[in-house]
Each structure stands twice: as structure tokens, then as C-alpha cells.
Amino acid sequence: MDPIVASAATALVGAMVTDAWQDVHTALVSWWRRVCPQQADSVDAELEQSRDRAVAAHRERDTDAESELVAAWEDRLAELLGENRELADELRRLMERDIAPHVHHEHVHQDTGNRAGTQEVHAEASGNARVFIAGRDQHIHEP
Template identity: 35%
Template sequence: MDPIVVAAGTAVISAMATSVWETVRDAVVALWRRLHPDKAEQIGEDLEVVRAEIVQARSSGDVSAEQALAGEWQSKLQRLVRNDPALAHEVQRLLEEHLVPALAADEQTRIRTIIQTAHATDHSTIYQAGGDITTHLPPTS
């Protein structure tokens, strides 16, 4: 699954429990309205139902329910991107402009660590890790 989609789906669920949820909801619905206007109202209704579920899951400490709900939104966003890969940019913009700013600092950090990208040119070597990394490179000549 695209890392942007994973991060965005997770952030949608996390943002549901914030005080600025309505702004985030409007941004998610606006994305669907631009891409699939016929489905925008249903997405808005789905978001309201899921919000009630996430608030209940958080109040009872049900982490698995929260993860399952994040998985559902990751799948919805993945279908958008799979059907039109150019939409990955739209999902990333939603994530960066609306979802991440709505989250508490610790959740922002968690969402940002999901996304790691690297581009190598000229036979460069790139190392990425979610934590410490040790390498043993041969001597250069």
C-alpha cells in the first residue's frame, strides 16, 4: 500500500477525535467532491458514523478497533489512487494541509514517520531506517 495512503488513512481516524474534526471532515468530503461528486455526500455520512465509533474506541481504549477503522480509510484512499495514480498528489496534499495540522504533536510525529521516500541518481546509495542503522561499507578507492 502506498505510504501516503497509509499515513492519510491513519490521520483521518486520528483527526476524528480532535476539536477541529469538522474542518477535517469538510476537507475529506471536498476531496471526494472534486474526484467523485456522486459519492461525496455518502463519504460525509460515513465519516460521521466512523467518528462516533472512533470516539467510543478511544474512550474504551480499544486500539484494535481504531486500527481496523484506519485500515478501512486506508483502503478507500488506496482505491482512489489505484484507479488514478495521479491522485496520490491530492491525497498527499490533504494529508499535509488538513490532516497533520489537526493532530496533536505526538500524533503528527507518528504520521510523519510512516512516510519515507528517497531518490537516487548517478548510482548513489540510499539507506533508510525507522531507527538506528549501522553499515559496513567497503573502503573507497
């Protein structure tokens, strides 16, 4: 899968729970209407349904539901892009300009691709405590 697809899907689902959702939604539907007009209305409706699910998942801290939404949008975007590198480049620009800046970076989504944006983590240990921090999966094996 193209890394931009995974990044865009993750950023899109992250943006669904922000105050900027309407701007992100409008930008994505406008782009979709230009590159694949016959699908734009159904994508518009799917985005609204996905937003309702994302808000509920966020409220309930249901990372599985968020991951399912990311996977669904990865599939949808991958289907649209196919092997068209020009569309992938357009999606990258759209994501960088209109989606990623609105994502709250404290929301962590389990995904299978690259993330857009940055995260800042602070940890403090005292006494004999230890802190383990990872950007993705972490496996610690101790005797």
C-alpha cells in the same frame, strides 16, 4: 499499498478525535466531491459513522477498534486512488495541509504503513531498570 494511503488513513482516524474534526471532515468531503462526486455523499456519511466509532474507541482506549478504522479508510482511499498518481499527489497535499496538522501525536494507532507527523517520547530509568523505545514493533529476546 501506497504509503500515502496508509499515512492519510492513520492521520484521518487520529483527527476524528480532535476539536478540529469539523474542519478536517469538510476538507476531505470537499476534496472527494471534486475528484469523485458520485461517492461524496456516502463518504460524508461514512466519515460521521467512523468518527462516532473513533471517539468511542479513544474513550475506551480500544486500539483494535482504531486499527480497524484505519484499515477501513486505507481500503476506501486505495479504492479511490487506484493507479492514479495525480490523485495520490492531491491526497498527499490534502493530508499535509488539512489533516496531519490536527492530529494529536500522543495518540498511537497501530497501522501497517508510514505515520504522519512526529512523536516525542520521554523515558527515565533508575537503578537496574532499562527502557526500550521503538517507533513500531519491538522484539526483545533475552536469556
